[in-house]
Amino acid sequence: MTLNFRAGLNKEHKFHGRHRFLLAGILCLLAVCFLVAQDKKPQHDKKPQQEKKAEPEKPTGNKKTRVDLLHADRGQADKLARPDVQVLIGSVKLRHDSMYMYCDSALIYEKTNSFEAFSNVRMEQGDTLFIYGDYLFYDGMTQIAQLRENVKMINRNTTLLTDSLNYDRLYNLGYYFDGGTLMDEENVLTSDWGEYSPATKLSVFNHDVKLVNPRFVLTSDTLKYSTNTKIATILGPSNIVSDQNHIYSERGIYNTVSGQAELLDRSVLTNEGKKLTGDSLFYDRKAGYGEAFDNVQMNDTVNKNMLTGDYCYYDELKQNALATKRAVAVDYSRGDSLFMHADTLLMNSYNLDTDSLFREMRAFHKVRMYSTDLQGVCDSLVFNTKDSCLTMYRDPIIWNEGQQLLGEEVKVYMNDSTIDWAHIINQALTVEQKDSIHFNQISGKEIKAYFAEGEARKIDVIGNVLVVYYPQEQDSTMIGMNTSETSLLNMYLKDRKMQKMVMSPKSNGTLYPMDQIPPDKMKLPTFSWFDYVRPLNKEDIFNWRGKKAGEALRKTERKVISGPKREIINMK
Secondary structure (H helix, E strand, O other), rough: OHHHHHHHHHHHHHHHHHHHHHHHHHHHHHHHHHHHHHHOOOOHHOOOOOOOOOOOOOOOOOOOOOOOEEEEEEEEEEOEEEEEEEEEEEEEEEOOEEEEEEEEEEEEEEOOEEEEEEEEEEEEEEOOOEEEEEEEEEEEOOEEEEEEEEEEEOOEEEEEEEEEEEEEOOEEEEEEOEEEEEEEOOOOOEEEEEEOOOOEEEEEEEEEEEEEOEEEEEEEEEEEOOOOOEEEEEEEEEEEEEOOOOEEEEEEEEEEEOEEEEEEEEEEEOOOEEEEEEEEEEEEEOOEEEEEEEEEEEEEOOOEEEEEEEEEEOOOOEEEEEEEEEEEEEEEOOOOEEEEEEEOOOEEEEOOOOOOOOEEEEEEEEEEEEEEOOOEEEEEEEEEEOOOEEEEEOOOOEOOOOOEOOOOEEEEEEOOOOEEEEEEEEEEEEEEOOOOOOOEEEEEEEEEEEEEEEEEEEEEEEEEEEEEEEEEEEOOOEEEEEEEEEEEEEEEEEEEEEEEEEEEEEOOOOEEHHHHHHHHHHOOOOOOOOOOHOOOOOOHOOOOOOOOOOOOOOOOOOOOOOOOOOOOOOOO
């Protein structure tokens, strides 16, 4: 069928159309007369009409309209060989509803209401959607366009590139299945399979997904992305890598503009050897901080320490961290890991990017710590890397094997993660349990204990020294009890046993045989044995046990020294 023949048919259709129009007018007049007669009937004769049930909405454009030919330089048809096919050549322009389509040549299949388009294919819908390609097959019944080779879809600021694109006009959805690239102002996304909706600005990507941003690269198995909000929704194993850090997540959202992420399912944030893990994470890339919730673990593989808890905050710019809610600090730098719990654990860094860099860790309230060879309790403590000193405040107590040390304040100085020496200040007391009723005891104003390879080698007791000591035979049998008083005591130990004791000034003391020890001499006035508050294992650090009533250590009050009074002469 040629274009001229079609024009003749149009004239014939106009003639018959006039008669159809006259007949339709007569029918409408009869219908109006019938409705007027119905209105004149009594109201009670009318039956109430049932409400029509709402039908589900169908996608817009579901009308099965014909594909219209608007222009072609020439056309031809072979009624014998291909009776349902029209061949169009040169500047072809077609329309289906609101979609306009252009190409160099086309084949129109009238029976199926479809066509094929070749070379310089272009689809336009309004001024917002443009699709280009080398080949197009369009089905007017299903309204699905299949574009192949050098396909480009442009929707405002979004561009989709692929070699195989199917576009569903009913659902306003384009999808590719043989690799494609989607670009907007912020990001470039590539994947094996993907779909994009110009109406919602939402896209979905599967298999080898890669999002490239000037500040980071996101790789994933499954990803949703909004070109409107620039938010990426993570739906499978994903990695976000930048110069500063690395994020791993299997579920969550990431705002590529603000740099904020909300991540679930044990996501991991890694930064300069520090790894933050939690059931859920919040991360702000621009502000440089992260928050983790529930079963949190922040592991520093460089310094070999770790923070755990149900809430953790980390500032990667200032290198500060906070942990609370079952917070635990773990030092695994040596063979015997040290576990420490407190209500709140805080780590601050100072003098960043200088040679004077140091860190300070603070533990607040109900501090309990445990390792195989060292246990301790106190209300709060501070550890400073500048001098490697750990200071314990308010009723501090530490235990080593059968040895107990306490005072108003305890300072422990470390050397390469092992104890170097300890300083007990004011009301110092050391107690060693021999059996259930006998204890070696030394009290003084201060105690300094020096260690080697984790064992005490020398102990100095300074000021108001009182001693209760049980000498032993070679077979560890106690031979009696010795009581002494002096100003300075130096004790030398080996293999956790007393080798020598030196008192200055020298004290004769008193030695009581085991069967003649006066009961009132067995304990010093300040004797206390707090084994009931001692942590038993690393799980027991969460079980706070305070001292019994009246056993709390009272801090020594320093007397105010007043100088001699003198009159001030007012010289005028």
